Amino acid sequence: MERCFGERYTSTVSDGGNVFKKKVIIAAVAAAALFGTAVTASAADNPGLVPKKVWDSKTDKIKIGLEAPMTGIFAVLGISQRNSLQVVADQINKAGGIGGAKIELVVRDDALNPVTAANNAKELAGDSSINMVVGPSISAYYQAAAGYYEAAKKLNCQPAVAALDFTDYKYGFRSQDYYKDTLTALMTVLQKKKITKFGMIYEAGATGTDFDAYYTAQSPKYGLTYLGWQKITSTQTSHNAELQKLIDLGAQAVSISNNAYGAYTAKAAKELKYAGILMGGSGAQNIAFHETGGNDFAGTLMAAPNYQWPLRDKTLWQPGYKAHTDAVVAANGFATGPKSGATSPNGTAIAADCLYAYAVAANKARSLDATKVRDAMEKLDIPANQTPSGVHIHPGTEHNFYQADGINVYEWRHDATGWYTIEVNGISRQAAACPETGWLARTAAGAPLVCAKVNGKLVYRAAA
Numbered sequence: 001m002e003r004c005f006g007e008r009y010t011s012t013v014s015d016g017g018n019v020f021k022k023k024v025i026i027a028a029v030a031a032a033a034l035f036g037t038a039v040t041a042s043a044a045d046n047p048g049l050v051p052k053k054v055w056d057s058k059t060d061k062i063k064i065g066l067e068a069p070m071t072g073i074f075a076v077l078g079i080s081q082r083n084s085l086q087v088v089a090d091q092i093n094k095a096g097g098i099g100g101a102k103i104e105l106v107v108r109d110d111a112l113n114p115v116t117a118a119n120n121a122k123e124l125a126g127d128s129s130i131n132m133v134v135g136p137s138i139s140a141y142y143q144a145a146a147g148y149y150e151a152a153k154k155l156n157c158q159p160a161v162a163a164l165d166f167t168d169y170k171y172g173f174r175s176q177d178y179y180k181d182t183l184t185a186l187m188t189v190l191q192k193k194k195i196t197k198f199g200m201i202y203e204a205g206a207t208g209t210d211f212d213a214y215y216t217a218q219s220p221k222y223g224l225t226y227l228g229w230q231k232i233t234s235t236q237t238s239h240n241a242e243l244q245k246l247i248d249l250g251a252q253a254v255s256i257s258n259n260a261y262g263a264y265t266a267k268a269a270k271e272l273k274y275a276g277i278l279m280g281g282s283g284a285q286n287i288a289f290h291e292t293g294g295n296d297f298a299g300t301l302m303a304a305p306n307y308q309w310p311l312r313d314k315t316l317w318q319p320g321y322k323a324h325t326d327a328v329v330a331a332n333g334f335a336t337g338p339k340s341g342a343t344s345p346n347g348t349a350i351a352a353d354c355l356y357a358y359a360v361a362a363n364k365a366r367s368l369d370a371t372k373v374r375d376a377m378e379k380l381d382i383p384a385n386q387t388p389s390g391v392h393i394h395p396g397t398e399h400n401f402y403q404a405d406g407i408n409v410y411e412w413r414h415d416a417t418g419w420y421t422i423e424v425n426g427i428s429r430q431a432a433a434c435p436e437t438g439w440l441a442r443t444a445a446g447a448p449l450v451c452a453k454v455n456g457k458l459v460y461r462a463a464a
Contacts, residue, residue, distance in 0.1 A: 012068060015096075022385075026067055038276065044380075045382045045383075046175030047360045048386060049320050050095050051098070051201065052097065053095065053097055054099075055099045055366045057099025059099070061102055061103075061104055062097070062102070062131050063104050063106050064130070064132050064134065065108065066082055066105055066107045067110060067124060067133060067134070067135035068135045068137050069109065070082070070109035071109055072112045073112060074112075074260050076288075077277050077348070078137070078293050079346065081134065081135070081159065081348055081351040082342075083348075084351045084352040085105055085351055085352060087324065087328050088206065088324070088355045089355060091327070091354075093138075098358075098363065101368075103237045104242075108123070117141040118136075120136070121144075122145070124337070127152070130154070131155065132354070133155070133156070133157075135159075138205070138207070138259065139163035139205065139206040139210070146168075146169055149172060150172075153171055153370050154171055154370065155358070155374055157175055157353075157372045159350040162176055162258060163179050163210040163211070166399035167397065172373070173377060173399045173400075175354050175357075176282070176305065177303065177305050177402055179211060179214070180214060180282060180405065181404050183211065183214050183414070184218065185303075185407065187224055190222060190224055192225050193407075195277070196251075196252065197223055197227055197249070197251055198225075199230065200212065200228070201242050201243060201257065202229060204231045208229060208231065208257075211255065212228075214399050215229075224263045227251055238267075239265045239268040240271060241265070242268070243277070244322070252277060253278075254274075258280065260283070260286060260288055262280055262283055262284065262289065263292040263293070266292050266293030266296075268291045269296060281355060282303065282304035282350075284412070285307050285309075287340065290340035291338075291339050291340050297414075299412065301409060301410065302410045302412065302421070303407060304408060305350055305391045305407060305408070306389050309343075309345055310343075311420070311434060318384055319385045320385060320386045320388055322389065328346060329345050332345075332346040332347060334346055340417050342419040343419070349389040350389050355394055357377060357387075357395075357401065358388060359397050360380060361373045361374075361376040392406050408423060410423050410424065422439075424440065430460055430461065432460050434458050434461065437452060437458065441460055448463035449462060450462075
């Protein structure tokens with residue numbers, strides 16, 4: 001964690017001046033239901049956009065650790081996580097704190113170095129004044145850090161770890177989509193669209209290993225031939241050789257890295273004029289992909305728990321997501337790609353969910369004890385319209401904040417005005433305008449919609 005896909009074509013086409021590649025696919029809806037699962041109208045918890053003081057913790061300070069790359073090639077991730085966490089901390093502090101205790105962030109930079117990340121995690125885990133740790137980013141880094149957290153019974157939340165099974169961790173929670181949901185949905189749609197061969201380009205590590213194993217084991221069930229994993233390193237700046245190998249094998253689709261390295265695969269697709277499907281997860285919101293892929297990145301689909309920033313119809317934004325994003329932009333602005341002009345807010349709402357959920361859980365438990373807060377966090381059921389991410393939070397014993405009902409799929413497009421996304425399987429209204437015939441959506445109540453031409457206009461109609 002990210003689908004419904006359009007048909008595959010090899011040419012660039014124009015739709016009223018909107019340029020996009022017909023090389024679609026990046027899944028993230030539940031495999032069993034392409035129209036998605038509707039979020040329940042009323043969830044068990046109703047904390048509002050900002051959790052308020054409802055009890056007395058009899059302490060004046062709560063410390064939240066952040067272990068992330070604050071410098072180096074992936075600094076955008078750490079900085080975005082810090083910005084969103086600080087926004088939520090400031091809001092909660094202004095509302096009285098957690099049990100009256102004010103939140104303070106303690107930040108450690110790993111510069112995307114695995115040894116530094118492990119050492120930082122060990123330090124934060126061993127510091128009894130730290131109530132919860134966010135990070136480290138990347139599944140392999142977390143795998144190395146988790147032992148320290150478990151031994152110290154340190155609550156931790158991971159907004160950038162798609163792989164690994166969090167039922168293995170008593171004190172770890174994931175605020176990102178789980179990779180098995182994404183890959184299962186992806187292969188379901190590949191089958192539906194008569195794609196038969198695909199491969200993967202991903203850096204060596206825990207995430208790539210899990211992805212590769214799952215693709216290998218599950219792809220035959222969908223009538224797919226998995227062409228294997230072309231491994232890359234963190235120091236490579238060209239993925240042309242790896243992509244060419246998959247092209248030579250007849251790959252009609254390529255699964256790319258969610259991390260910054262995936263931008264080099266987008267660059268390779270541009271340089272090799274690859275006409276197939278690029279499939280990516282939430283990392284594709286990083287404007288580095290647009291910078292390296294250029295206009296050829298248009299048509300790529302991105303699976304994410306919720307990323308509504310590029311949607312042009314802002315009325316579709318979830319209230320909590322809008323409130324958080326507006327606050328992030330007011331405090332930190334947004335980034336703009338110097339070549340592509342693509343933009344993104346200088347924050348990441350799924351990191352904000354970590355602190356938001358911790359506050360709600362601590363309020364429910366009326367305690368800062370790690371085990372009591374953990375137990376309360378497992379039972380959270382917060383509706384999507386209140387969370388910073390705009391995603392329904394209900395972790396359960398799996399410790400995954402988001403389930404299949406929280407995954408959205410977006411297709412990147414580009415026109416004279418700039419970059420934007422169309423939400424595949426997104427929430428819309430019957431009779432509302434839609435992008436092209438056959439495009440899928442759903443109503444707020446979960447009823448399926450399909451795009452059709454009616455009296456010369458493309459509008460959503462109830463799906464059969």
